[in-house]
Amino acid sequence: MFLLVYNLTLAIGTILFSLFFLFFAFQLPAPSGATYTLGPGHWPIIILTIMLIMGIVHLLITLKNKNSENKESIKQENNFINKEISNTSEQESFLTKYKQWIILLSLVLYTYSMVYIGFFLSSILFLFAATLIMGLKSKVKSLVIAIIGATTLVLLFGTLLNIPLPRGVEIFRELSYIIY
Amino acid sequence: MQEILNGFLTVIEPFHLIILLLATILGFWGGALPGISGLMLVVILLPVTYTMEATSGILLLVGIYGASIFSGLITSILFRTPGTPESVATVFDGYPMTEQGKSSQALGIGVLSSAIGGIFGALVLLFLTPVLANVALSFSSPEFFALAFLGLTVVASLSGKELTKGLIGVCLGLFIATIGIDSVSGATRFDFNITNMRMGIDLIPVLIGLFAISEIMKKSKEDNNLEQTIAKTKIKIFDSSIFKKISGTLARSSIIGTMIGILPGVGPTTASMIAYSETVRWSKNPEKFGKGAPEGVAAPESANNSAAMGALVPLLALGIPGSATTAVILGAFIMHGVQPGPNLISTNGNLVYAIFIAAILLNFFMIILAKPFISTFSVLMKVPYSILGPFIAIFCIIGTYAVRNSFFDLAIMLLFGAIGYYFEKVRLPMATIILGIVLGPIAESEFRRALQMSSGDFSVFLTRPISATLIVIAILLLFIPLFRKITAKRKSNKTV
Numbered sequence: 307m308f309l310l311v312y313n314l315t316l317a318i319g320t321i322l323f324s325l326f327f328l329f330f331a332f333q334l335p336a337p338s339g340a341t342y343t344l345g346p347g348h349w350p351i352i353i354l355t356i357m358l359i360m361g362i363v364h365l366l367i368t369l370k371n372k373n374s375e376n377k378e379s380i381k382q383e384n385n386f387i388n389k390e391i392s393n394t395s396e397q398e399s400f401l402t403k404y405k406q407w408i409i410l411l412s413l414v415l416y417t418y419s420m421v422y423i424g425f426f427l428s429s430i431l432f433l434f435a436a437t438l439i440m441g442l443k444s445k446v447k448s449l450v451i452a453i454i455g456a457t458t459l460v461l462l463f464g465t466l467l468n469i470p471l472p473r474g475v476e477i478f479r480e481l482s483y484i485i486y
Numbered sequence: 487m488q489e490i491l492n493g494f495l496t497v498i499e500p501f502h503l504i505i506l507l508l509a510t511i512l513g514f515w516g517g518a519l520p521g522i523s524g525l526m527l528v529v530i531l532l533p534v535t536y537t538m539e540a541t542s543g544i545l546l547l548v549g550i551y552g553a554s555i556f557s558g559l560i561t562s563i564l565f566r567t568p569g570t571p572e573s574v575a576t577v578f579d580g581y582p583m584t585e586q587g588k589s590s591q592a593l594g595i596g597v598l599s600s601a602i603g604g605i606f607g608a609l610v611l612l613f614l615t616p617v618l619a620n621v622a623l624s625f626s627s628p629e630f631f632a633l634a635f636l637g638l639t640v641v642a643s644l645s646g647k648e649l650t651k652g653l654i655g656v657c658l659g660l661f662i663a664t665i666g667i668d669s670v671s672g673a674t675r676f677d678f679n680i681t682n683m684r685m686g687i688d689l690i691p692v693l694i695g696l697f698a699i700s701e702i703m704k705k706s707k708e709d710n711n712l713e714q715t716i717a718k719t720k721i722k723i724f725d726s727s728i729f730k731k732i733s734g735t736l737a738r739s740s741i742i743g744t745m746i747g748i749l750p751g752v753g754p755t756t757a758s759m760i761a762y763s764e765t766v767r768w769s770k771n772p773e774k775f776g777k778g779a780p781e782g783v784a785a786p787e788s789a790n791n792s793a794a795m796g797a798l799v800p801l802l803a804l805g806i807p808g809s810a811t812t813a814v815i816l817g818a819f820i821m822h823g824v825q826p827g828p829n830l831i832s833t834n835g836n837l838v839y840a841i842f843i844a845a846i847l848l849n850f851f852m853i854i855l856a857k858p859f860i861s862t863f864s865v866l867m868k869v870p871y872s873i874l875g876p877f878i879a880i881f882c883i884i885g886t887y888a889v890r891n892s893f894f895d896l897a898i899m900l901l902f903g904a905i906g907y908y909f910e911k912v913r914l915p916m917a918t919i920i921l922g923i924v925l926g927p928i929a930e931s932e933f934r935r936a937l938q939m940s941s942g943d944f945s946v947f948l949t950r951p952i953s954a955t956l957i958v959i960a961i962l963l964l965f966i967p968l969f970r971k972i973t974a975k976r977k978s979n980k981t982v
Contacts, residue, residue: 308911309912309913312908312911312912313912315912316651316654316912316914320654323658324657327661327676330676331675331676334673334675335671335673337671343670343671343934343937343938344933344934344937344938345671345673346668346670346671346673346675347675348934349664349930349933349934350661350664350675350676353657353660353661353664354657354661356653356657357654357657357658357661360650360653360654360657361654363650364650364651364654367650402707405706405707406703406704406706406707406907407703408706409702409703409706409875409879410699410703410900410903410904410907413699413879413883413900413903414900416883417883417893417896417897417900420883420893421893429880432876432879432880433876433877433880436875436876436879437872437873437876439706440706440871440872440873440875440876441870441872442870442872442873451873455877455880459880459884463884463888467534467537468537469534469537469884469888470887470888470891471884471887472887472893
């Protein structure tokens, strides 16, 4: 069932995506000049058209396979239910269920905070949070890893390899110059 | 001959030797640690090489590429979990050998076979690339477009059973490559008046997002506190009695591996599988395979390493990547302002020959470093993914940020992380997107130039013999899997 939904979203997403950009591609300026040239819009139009066709083909294939896939997924779901019955004692918590999105969210916050408080501090916060989200049990261990890790990264990339790291704004910017 | 000597002199510069040594160690880690593949390591380190000079940067990436394919064998043999997809076939006989208490022998055979396969592949690379590039020197725009088109049809073999998904991926990649300022007309395309979009979407954020960030997301769902233990092993790399036994297998598998590696789209993974099955077919007592036959370790390991080198032939001679990792290496060339293709040897001869020599030398480094690496490996295996994962995430962020100091790139990286996670679920092969982004600009500019040459006559691609041949091969490559599917369906219908 899941795969069917994913396949349908892929097909419909592809069709909408290509139609959306085809609209803009047709508005690109036409080539000018005496010699024959292709304009900036031609190549994207060719690609987006192929993409549109592939989206439609994929939609048709998915719909055609729907029945056989349904049977298979019902079987799989039955298995899944059986498994779930045996696992009722370990019910999935909110954290384990959406872990991947929480990790992504923490990365977004990490990136966003870097603009303001700089690389060093935001890395400590991120490492502390992320190791715990990923399943590390001890908070003390996580904090130690975060501080040592962030320091090593700053020394390795900022000082040794001279790679520019975000410094943050105002006071954080001033402070960062002390470290790297 | 002079070029070979120059290449040799370039590689033995102390700095380049250190780079190569570093590449070997990093590649070992990447290949051996489950959760990091050679591809991912090359992807993460690509931005770091940005600040380096072209030769050092590319040597580092090629070295990691070679070493990571090599070291996948360690976990295959010891834990039955291949560190890289290229070492899947090594499990078949490698792990039974460990169960029989012969893990050190298996590792020794693996190391030796890998090195021999790698050296053979590198020698073919050294002698075949200039020949092939020479043939391609007479190419003009229609042929270059045909070459890029051929490169794009690698998608067929990358997408397995579902060609439409692969084609959607490749189109998405080609489309992403058109965003920003059009180099021919100067018009901006699909920028929606956002300044950062006008500069185009860089390969690196997309690459790191699709491959590394999505992988971290996927891995976060698994149980990350498992620690694997490793028994102390003493490895004997060269054992003359065993060497005699496996020498035939080594020779055959190295040849098979190199040949398969050269073909676009079929990489080391396929090569190791085919070499394994051929070894079983040729063997006088095929029943011993799967139960710990030394030949069963020698065949896949020599084949995957020789194929890895073979895959560099079309990359360096024609500018066509044969696999996901070589596509990334192609991206590295372009990032350093070097355009791979038939002209590469004449414009950057020193770099190309340095790569050849480094590819050979790398195997000796691997033999020397294998023993100490395997014995220190136990310490490394103790780091759980709950610690490793966040660090990989930070490496991705530093790497992406370093290229253009842009937070926009970081946003793109995270966006493609989410997209990559979804594509993984929907089973869309992500390497196809990279293929599109890397080959898109070449394909488009040569396409437009060719049509300008012919004043808009599309037959220009089919009237020139080489371009026509390449396009026909490309179309065949694209549709062979489809035909195979249809005939297989018919057969199964008949049996029903």
